[in-house]
Amino acid sequence: MRKLLFLLKKEFRQIRRNPFMARAIIAVPLLQMLILVPAITFEVKRIDLAVTDYDRSPASRELISKLSGSSFFRISGAPAGQAGADQLLLSGDADIVLIIPDDFSEGLAGIGKPTLQVLADAVNATSAQLGWNYLVSIVRDYNRDVIISSGLAPAAIPGISVSSRYWYNPDLNYKYYMLPGILVILITAIGLLMAGLNLVREKEIGTIEQINVTPVKKWELIASKVIPFFIIGLFDLALGLIVGWIAFDIPFEGSILLFFACAAIFLVAVLGLALFFSTMASTQQQFLFIAFFFVMIFILMSGIFTPSESMPVWAQQFNYVNPVAYLMRINRMVMLKGSGFQDIARDMVALTVLALAFITLAIRAYRKRA
Amino acid sequence: MEALEAYNITHRYGRVTALDDLSFTVGHGELFGFIGPDGAGKTTLFRIAATLIMPAGGRMILFGLNTVSRYRELRNHIGYMPGRFSLYTDLTVEENLNFYATIFGTTIKENYHLIEPIYRQIEPFKKRQAGRLSGGMKQKLALSCALIHKPRILILDEPTTGVDAVSRTEFWEMLTQLKGEGITIIVSTPYMDEALRCDRIALIQNGTLLGINTPDSIRHSYGKKLYAVTHPDRYRLLLALRSLIQALSPEPLSHSHEPRATDAPLSVSAFGLSPEPFGDSVHITIPESITSGEVVAALASSGLPGAEIREILPGIEDVFLELMKKEV
Structure with a gap:
């Protein structure tokens, strides 16, 4: 010893x-x-989003402003057409490209069905998936507002509301x-x-x-x-x-x-x-x-x-x-x-x-x- | 009971046989030297004696204790200096010495008398880290550390390799003193002049012992008369002596069936050995039947007048080289 x-x-x-x-x-x-x-950190913030707006209507501008207003997205460009959008994805200047077709506002007004196209750079599968989810939930919110404001449904749409609390690490x-x-x-x-x-x-x-x-x-x-x-x-x-x-x-x-x-x-x-x-x-x-x-x-x-x-x-x-x-x-x-x-x-x-x-x-x- | 008894020691590294059936004994208080070329098996043999490795065959007994079964007791009596400096370079001289004293359960004070003549020389530097010592001082420290527990046997593996000539001489003077204290010492060295200071020498090559004897007996065992031939142009002298031998050798390289001239001045079996260069001279053996004068004459006739020849006492090297040739 x-x-x-x-x-x-x-x-x-x-x-x-x-x-x-x-x-x-x-x-x-x-x-x-x-x-x-x-x-x-795995937090996905400030996703570079490029928007090609063929519609150029108040409705499409409202959607864009909702997206840019969230902390998740940063509008990084407004390519004129599909080719420009592809180029932005390829060069890495955009992680996600949203294409708003020219019949978007007509669709919202009840003529036909409104559609959107989303292209995501999925080299990093996690961030692509998260970005897509954020985008979809913002579009869903927007959609709901449109439905309510057009009087198609009462303000309180019946449904299950999920309230979540994160335990052990609330923030x-x-x-x-x-x-x-x-x-x-x-x-x-x-x-x-x-x-x-x-x-x-x-x-x-x-x-x-x-x-x-x-x-x-x-x-x-x-x-x-x-x-x-x-x-x-x-x-x-x-x-x-x-x-x-x-x-x-x-x-x-x-x-x-x-x-x-x-x-x-x-x-x-x-x-x-x-x-x-x-x-x-x-x-x-x-x-x-x-x-x-x-x-x-x-x-x-x-x-x-x-x-x-x-x-x-x-x-x-x-x-x-x-x-x-x-x-x-x-x-x-x-x-x-x-x-x-x-x-x-x-x-x-x-x-x-x-x-x-x-x-x-x-x-x-x-x-x-x- | 001898200090060290080795019986049929054999050791292999894979397919290479490092030691092949070595048997020898070392007496109490003997200074026993091993000489042999690199790779002869000296280090392996010393590591077996130091209880570091087990021989594949045979047994070694130190002071009646088997190196394999009684290694624990034995380690208290062994002082080992590996070929490579292996003290702590980041500890000071004093810390190293104190470290080895303590793990052997003793103190510097207790055995100071034993190391004093050596340690005194490095004591002024005792606060210096061992890595910053010169080669000669490192070695004195290593010897002090190997001695601090008053071992009965010192195992020194090429202790003077890479050390300057003055330190080498000092080192061997210390070994002689330690021998006086009754400590048995086995030591290996590549230097033939050091081998002369041993009581007995073992010549080792390719894992086998070529012979063991006192330095004097080894030198006298040469059997033939040895001459040193000198000439200012040493290179041409060597060539001339070589061709002289070749011309006279019993089996000429030319394989010619032509009979040799019968009036050749020297007999065919004149030279048993090819000439070997040693320092500023060339060593050569000649049989009794011819005189050294005839050699000088032969050299003069082949364009090297003024060569000098004198009989010399064979050195360990000469015997070693001769024994090596016999082996081959």
Whole structure:
């Protein structure tokens, strides 16, 4: 035990002396929080809309002014004809083109049926779909106004009125959704990359040769390499949380203790992976390649951007062994919903099993190969 | 019981046989040297002795403890210096030394007397990070760290490679002192002059031992008289000696069936070895039947007058080169 404390002291001394590490420990959480949280958003705003108005009637102008009045659309052009509209779509100057035919107002007046044509750039399927939905709902509103004002129907059209309230994130603030996820990415990067690089570095510069001839036991060596990054990981998590709280006024509904307990279990899993990958690499470069590959997969599959429930079944099954997916879910539940231990018990147990499995596997591999 | 006993040590890396059936013993307090070209298997052998790898075959016993089954106890008695500098470059001289003292459960103070002659020289720089030391100082630090727990055996893998001549000499003086303390030392070196300072030398090549003996015995085992031939034009001298041998060799390269002139001044079996350049001279062996004067005469007649020849005591290199040729 005294030996382990001494080894730990040496590790911290080296971390402090390494100018890159010392800075990264402070800079990474600050930058990730301040850059990623406000930058990543799925809100679709200011869609560039081009309108070709063949009708040029008061009715068509009213529709256009309704569209331009909403915060979703920005009128970006008024091409004279179909060819001009196509060109705008192609050049990216318009995301959606609305074509109002010349019989539009006649149709509204009861002669024939009024029609509209909408062309959307669907390279990004999500924004095309959202834009189309916004447009349709504005047209529907307009349609209703026309019906009421022409006296075709009473002001109160019977029907089901749906009133919606968004729980847990009433303003649909994407920052609230992203921040718990970014915190997971933060401690994954610290736990996996920093710890792993530190482990491989001893191998790369050859100091491990000298250590291996001493009576230092394998477990003492492993513990001395892993514990500092466990502490640094939790420290950075706290730092990230404070930044989120100050800069974005992020709500924290649940128990901070539970939140950190889960993060601690997660760190054990991630440090196990770092140790395991380090046995497969003999240089820091090799390690980075292996770690980067897995970190990408873990993060993208974890449901940080898209709900993992809508992924294919095999992807959801993969997430059973993806520690990032568990913490992603737990963090959001605890921070935004205020979920308690009972709500997240299943995920917590699964994460614990995963952590124990990874660290056992890693220690075995380490004993065999290093 | 010897300090080190190796029985039929064999080791392979994939299909490459690094060590092939090596057996030898090293006595207590002996300074035992290994010389051999790069890739001969010295490092592998030392790593086995240092309990870092298990031999594929055979066994090695240090102070009665098997390197495989009793490695834990053994590690308290081994001081190992790998070929590559492997201390923490971001820790200071003092921190490195303190680190190794502590993990061996001792203190710098306790064994200071042992490292004093070496450490004293680097002590003025004890607050400097090890990465900023010169090659010679790095090596003194590495030796201090290997010694701080008072090991019974020192395993030094090419400790002087890449170190300047003065530091090399100092280093070997320290080894002689440590030997005086009763510490057994095995050391590998590519420098033949260093090998002369060992009690015994093992010549190793392609994973096999070519021979073990004291430096003197090795030099005397040469068997033939060795001459150093010098001439200002060393390159032409070498060529002339080579062609002289070729002309006289029992199987001429021309494969001609023409009988050789019977009045040749030297007998056909004159030269057992091709001449080897050494420094400013060329080493050559000649049998008893001819004199060195005849060689000088032969050189003069082929356009190199004024060559000098003198008999010399064979060096380790000469023996090593001869043994290597026999192997091939």
